[in-house]
Amino acid sequence: MATMRAIVIREAGGPEVLEEARRPIPEPGPGEIRVRVHAVGLNRADLIQRRGHYPAPPGVPADVPGLEYAGVVDATGAGAGRWSVGARVMGIVGGGAYAEYVVVHEDEALAVPSPLSLEEAAAVPEAYLTAHDALFTQLGLRRGERVLVHAVGSGVGTAALQLAHAAGAHVFGTSRSAWKLERATALGLELAIDTSREDFAEVVRERTDGHGVDVILDLVGAGFLAGNLHALATRGRMAVVGLVAGSRAELDLGLLLRKRITIVGTVMRSRSLEEKIQVARAFAETALPLFETGRLRPVLGETITPDDIRDAHRRMEENRTFGKIVMVWG
Helix, strand or coil: EEEEEEEEECCCCCCCHHEEEHHHHCCCCCEEEEEEEEEEEECCCHHHHHCCCCCCCCCCCCCCCCCEEEEEEEEEEECCCCCCCCCCCEECCCCCCCCCCEEECCCEEEEEECCCCHHCCCCCHHHHHHHHHHHHHHHCCCCEEEEECCCCHHHHHHHHHHHHCCCCHHHHHEECCCHHHHHCCCCCCCEEEEECCCHHHHHHHHHCCCCCCEEEECCCCCHHHHHHHHHHEEEEEEECCCCCCCCCCCCHHHHHHHCCCEEEEECCCCCCCHHHHHHHHHHHHHCHHHHHHHCCCCCCEEECHHHHHHHHHHHHCCCCCCCCCEEEEE
16 A cells, blocks of 8 residues: 655644654545645644644544645546646645645645745645635625734734735734734734733724724634723624634623624634535635735745654744744655
């Protein structure tokens, strides 16, 4: 049986539990394609899975992390006719992308925009599809609205910043790192808020003459809930995407009712195949062309080899990264 290289989680724990192993090369089924993976984007969800707190969904390798890939179609299953062998594709998976091959449904895959290298393309799927779905499908962000993006220097944060800016929205953003806010400003951030020394809700209310923001994309979680309610305008909308600051918080229902606030929880990994295909189609129609014209550009922080994967996980845990770390198979 032919085998491939993969980065596996030996047991729940720190970065030291990651190691390289050999695994069988998967075969594509009906309607599926097999992709020879060139590059893999790293995500904070990988860290949580490695610690044993984010189990893979059914049908996905339990010990091989990785939620996004970029590569070349290597083989097609029965009835799969959308892609030809050799086509450059990228996309999201429920797990298993830390491997030299992945198998996905042909309708989940996206064409790699011609200006992008495969390394750059690997920095697109998870961050941009998550941000695009949350901002436009879930929250209905419109031109001229104000949107606050928490953790704006993260992968999803920089993607949301660019997407909202391209859509004509006014983008505010938070971070605990001044250097990340400085780099985000170069991407179109209009108001940078350093949460290590400022109350973001007070800053927002002051800068909007008490109106507040129309939309909040929260990549942080529990610790920001109370401030979010105060920062939102009447009939404001908020999507909770990340929980790095915890999953439990006290909710002021009176304020929620008075302002008629909408709160949406969203996650990509656990969605059905049909839902993921819908997300991919919406992104392909409205956002993918912006990469072709250069209006959107993935924020590629650094590229690493499989030998560097442990150190990369450490840097992510220590919040020493900006944009996306991409692992390239040699």
